Amino acid sequence: xxxxxxxxxxxGCIEYFCLIQxxxxxxxxxxxxxxxxxxxxxxxLLGANKVVPLSMPLKYGNKTAFKDxxxxxxxxxxxxxxxxxxxxxGKAPFFEFFANDFKKVWDHKSEFLLDINIKFLTLCFKxxxxxxxxxxxxxxxxxxxxxxxxxxxxxxxKIAFADRNIYRPSAYSQLFGDxxxxxxxxxxxxxxxxxxxxxxxxxxxxxx
Numbered sequence: 661x662x663x664x665x666x667x668x669x670x671x672g673c674i675e676y677f678c679l680i681q682x683x684x685x686x687x688x689x690x691x692x693x694x695x696x697x698x699x700x701x702x703x704x705l706l707g708a709n710k711v712v713p714l715s716m717p718l719k720y721g722n723k724t725a726f727k728d729x730x731x732x733x734x735x736x737x738x739x740x741x742x743x744x745x746x747x748x749x750g751k752a753p754f755f756e757f758f759a760n761d762f763k764k765v766w767d768h769k770s771e772f773l774l775d776i777n778i779k780f781l782t783l784c785f786k787x788x789x790x791x792x793x794x795x796x797x798x799x800x801x802x803x804x805x806x807x808x809x810x811x812x813x814x815x816x817x818k819i820a821f822a823d824r825n826i827y828r829p830s831a832y833s834q835l836f837g838d839x840x841x842x843x844x845x846x847x848x849x850x851x852x853x854x855x856x857x858x859x860x861x862x863x864x865x866x867x868x
Contacts, residue, residue: 665689665797665804666811667726668777670716671703671845675827676815677788678865681858685793689812690727690774691800694720699817701773703845705748708836711844712744718773725800729773738766745847752835754854758787762847784846788858830863832856 663685669676676699680686694700701716717732742763749755765779785792804810814824821827821843829842832853849857862868 663687663808664811665808666815667692667698667700667813668774668781669699669703669815670701670773670777671714671780671847672699672784673704673815673821673843673845674849674861674864675821675824675843677784677790677846677849678827678861679811679815680792681788681790681861682865682867683792685795687804687808688778688794688796689800691725691797692812693723694718694726694729695813697818698813699815700726700777702817703847704817705744706834706836706841706844706848707744707748711841712748714741714744714845716741716773716776727772727774730771731769731773731776733769738769742766749835749847749851752851755851757854758850761787784850787850788846788861790858825866827864828866830860832860 662683664679664683665687666679667689701718703714705712705714717735717737719730719732720728745759745762749759761783762780765776765783768779770776770779815826827843829840831840832849834840834848834852849860853860
């Protein structure tokens with residue numbers, strides 16, 4: 661088992677959780693400058709006709725630290741994100757068991773992106789039965805401490821997961837389509853596979 665350094669993602673993809681499951685400890689980077697068009701505020705669901713992208717609107721400046729990025733509630737994104745989840749997974753096998761837990765995080769309307777991401781991560785750790793120690797960086801350091809594997813900005817939506825050698829798709833039953841769609845948001849796996857989600861993660865990790 662290992663200790664990794666990585667940024668907190670929004671409803672992270674399956675690859676992201678495969679990596680976390682393989683680790684005994686996670687150090688979250690919260691002091692680097694916020695990077696747009698990343699998984700920090702994006703997620704991908706499987707809808708009836710296509711993959712559905714979610715993007716959380718934010719308020720930040722040119723060099724705003726990740727921990728200081730605020731959520732923009734002037735837009736109706738919560739209704740849109742919850743509507744997308746309901747449309748995508750309302751008939752999934754485990755929707756009725758877990759949906760309200762996710763909705764509570766959105767309804768709380770946390771001021772900062774970091775808080776929303778950590779709340780969702782904590783919920784997913786619980787549902788996936790992941791016993792992982794977490795901590796947060798105290799400052800930004802280009803070089804990480806010895807014994808920590810640096811995965812900052814490695815898992816990125818613009819780079820195919822096949823290029824990273826972390827995740828190998830282990831198919832599970834999805835609600836839509838004739839062929840399996842890999843590496844969607846963890847919410848797809850949780851809603852579709854329920855208690856078997858942790859087994860899917862384990863079999864999807866290249867290191868196993």
